[in-house]
Amino acid sequence: MKIAYIYDAVYPWIKGGVEKRIYEIGSRLAKKHEVHWFGLQWGEGNLGDIKFHGVGKGKNLYKGGKRSIKEALYFASKLLLKFKGEYDIIDCQQFPYLSCFSAKFHSIIKNTPLVITWHEVWREYWKEYLGDLGIFGLQIEEVISKLTKNNVSVSRLTQKRLHSLGVTSEFIPNGIDFKRIQKVSGKDEEYDVIFVGRLIKEKNVDLLLRAVEIVKNNVPDLKVLIIGEGPEKERLISLASVLKLSQNVKFLGFLRDYEEVISYLKSSKVFVLPSKREGFGIVVLEANASGLPVITLNYPMNASKDLIIHGYNGFISSPTPSSLAEYIEISLFSGKKFKRNCVKNAKRYDWENIAELTEKFYERVLNGC
Structure with a gap:
């Protein structure tokens, strides 16, 4: 053809x-x-x-x-x-x-x-x-x-x-390129929560920051990594400062090297995709292939939630800071038991x-x- x-x-x-x-x-x-x-x-x-x-x-x-x-x-x-x-x-x-x-x-x-x-x-x-x-x-x-x-x-x-x-x-x-992902090693520095994506309003990263503020009450040394660029970046950095999260949240910017992104995923414990709108959400599969449970939100136009079996390879949260915070804590303390499920799910794609x-x-x- x-x-x-x-x-x-x-x-x-x-x-x-x-x-x-x-x-x-x-x-x-x-x-x-x-x-x-x-x-x-x-x-x-x-x-x-x-x-x-x-x-x-x-x-x-x-x-x-x-x-x-x-x-x-x-x-x-x-x-x-x-x-x-x-x-x-x-x-x-x-x-x-x-x-x-x-x-x-x-x-x-x-x-x-x-x-x-x-x-x-x-x-x-x-x-x-x-x-x-x-x-x-x-x-x-x-x-x-x-x-x-x-x-x-x-x-x-x-x-x-x-x-x-x-x-x-x-x-x-x-x-996803499943075999390629399996060959990548994680970074030495570890993170609890990671987000990867363009920093635009639809990605709803401010909700993640407000959930992190709640989780911090139980996990004071919580480490969050945000990878990506976009028009919302400066506002989000300011919001993190207002919420007193500057020591907990790191804005890394855009990474051109795909394997470096995967390496950061593999050095984290849970991936959060708080988008209001997603046409698919390849990064959900990349996170699963890296062994991470994924938390996404129950918005009508968020297609990435179709990739999640609630309680199997991640969670589908209500779009509130308190609900998201609850699932972040569950994933942090019991996320390892989901690893096999996550990898198995991703391999199909x-x-x-x-x-x-x-x-x-x-x-x-x-x-x-």
Whole structure:
């Protein structure tokens, strides 16, 4: 097969979940097939066996902590003009939406099946995200859901929300490089609680800090590590100071080296993901593969909670500081007994398995099934 992936952010220059998925699946499929990636030019170099096509210069993906509409328009227009070649499958990521129309145009012109991979379905969240302009996002999302019959959902939550629009989709989850994670050793310095992610409002890290304030009453020398950058960082550092947690919480910033992140996970006892909204949550699986129980929150748009079996490989907490604090303490004092469960759960999501599922789905699309 000759496969074309479409997404503006490109791994390893940008390290988000969507681009990571394309890179991991694409790299494995490229061993047997010809794989291309059309995105923006963020750096120099190749993507291993994936043939990369930069359709324009990399632009700021976010403005004020939100995805830039201007960047989405720029990518869609560049893609419309510079998408070249003949392919058996075009797989376009639903984000940042407008590029799906460019992909549809080329799929019609070239008579090529279009697959749209859905990482989230926002629906009512559009109004919260864009205010009065949210109605346009809602309408665009509905139109895109009708562009093709070949849809992929990366989480059960997204699959359910697509189904509410009358759209069927294939569930193919994100994954992890399980064997690579097992080879990494932990750091010498140990931490009790760790968070890894972009420091934006949706990640809800302030709730974690307020829970840590409670846990500190019983564990005065509690050590918390926060890895990541983002527009909320300075506010969170200030909040930690106000809560008298400056000696307990360390803000490490963004780490470019993947194995270093895994090493910090392996030197910690519990991973907390307090997000209000997650399209999947690969880091949950990475934490489980590192032997850590994961605590996440019971928010309607948090797909990562589908990866947790409560009391088996982690906990699903109510979105309150007191509830989160309770599960942090339980995990700290009995987390070791969860290690085997966590690793066993994560192993099912190895990228090799996910790539095989993707390949079989593409074959069914080509056969008209």
